Amino acid sequence: MSSFALSPSRALDFLSCPLKFRYRAIDKLPDPPSEAALRGTLVHAVLEQMYKQAPEGRTQEHAFSLLGPEWEKLSQEDYARQVVPTEAAEQELLEVSRSLLQSYFRIENPQMLAPAAMEQFIRTKIGNLNVCGFIDRVDLSPTGQVRIVDYKTGKSPSVRFQDDKIFQMLFYAMMWQSDRGALPARLQLIFLKDGKVLTIDPTPQQVEQMQERVLGIWNQIETAARQHAFRPRRSPLCRWCAFQDYCPAFGGTEPPQPEDATAHLLSAAD
Structure with missing residues (x-):
């Protein structure tokens, strides 16, 4: 297993709530699937495939034509069918994704990039x-x-x-x-x-x-990991948090911090 590396998402998790960081980076607790995340994955996949075309092929019509095949691949994932369980929900997902692609073509001309x-x-x-x-x-x-x-x-x-x-x-x-x-x-x-x-x-x-700030964030993460002291931070974002059942701030029970996963986290700095 390669050593841990800090990503911008995990750094922002720590700034938002150290306990949320722990549950995502150490415990690897899954976030519940959401339609917004699924839609983002689909649109990113379409844009990635579109840019594999020669410039003259990067048209809005071609991007629209990729929605079906890319959704077909994505829909094989179990979580996708949890989020989009019906044909009506699938059509809504595709329609919203199509409108996002239309928005993209109003912003940029991919044939010129x-x-x-x-x-x-x-x-x-x-x-x-x-x-x-x-x-x-x-x-x-x-x-x-x-x-x-x-x-x-x-x-x-x-x-x-x-x-x-x-x-x-x-x-x-x-x-x-x-x-x-x-x-x-x-x-x-x-x-x-x-x-x-x-x-x-x-x-x-x-x-x-930014370098100084990121290294400062890591020093705080390292201290919290060694002391088993990832504390919750209350904010308006808590209402959307998937980890309330494990959060002392909401009456939940914080599980023991996994030692092996903690050691892997600490491997980020050598």
């Missing part, structure tokens, strides 16, 4: 810490500049709630610089539900601050 990679997995080091993540798309300009693009099938957050999204994108920039030795010129987050785009042109100072 030159992706260097799709669903790019990166695993690298920040100091002595292993970090990893999947980047939806990497574009390369004729002058060699890199743009990192991420799709979200939900709507854009208000300015007040953009911090998590900015954290994720700067995490990607940090990984890219560590792995490739150069800072991406642009970070772009596309929200398909409302057609808005969040753009960041990262600076070396921002990435340096």
Whole structure:
């Protein structure tokens, strides 16, 4: 088994609630399947397949034609049928996914883009810490500049709630610089539900601050893991949490922290 690596999602889990981080990263408790997550997986799969075509083939009609085959593959998973148990629910999923693809084509013209990679997995080091993540798309300009693009099938957050999204994108920039030795010129987050785009042109100072912040988060995670002290953090997000039955803040019982899984988590820093 390879050593653990901290992803932006798990880092954000810890910032949101250390106990939620533990249940996802150490105990590996599953989140209940949701239609939103399923829809996101489907739309990402369609866009990935579409970009395998030559530029002239990257049309809205072709993207629509991929919905059926990609859903057929996805529907073989047990969780997919839990979320979409009926033909009517399936049709609704496909219709909403189709509208998200329409939104995408209003934002970008894929025939004019030159992706260097799709669903790019990166695993690298920040100091002595292993970090990893999947980047939806990497574009390369004729002058060699890199743009990192991420799709979200939900709507854009208000300015007040953009911090998590900015954290994720700067995490990607940090990984890219560590792995490739150069800072991406642009970070772009596309929200398909409302057609808005969040753009960041990262600076070396921002990435340096991000490195310091991530290492600081890891130090807190490491301390909590060694002390078996992942505490719940109450917030409005608790109402949607899948782990309330195991949360002392909601009268639940916290199970013993698994020792082997804790050791694997701590392998992230060597």
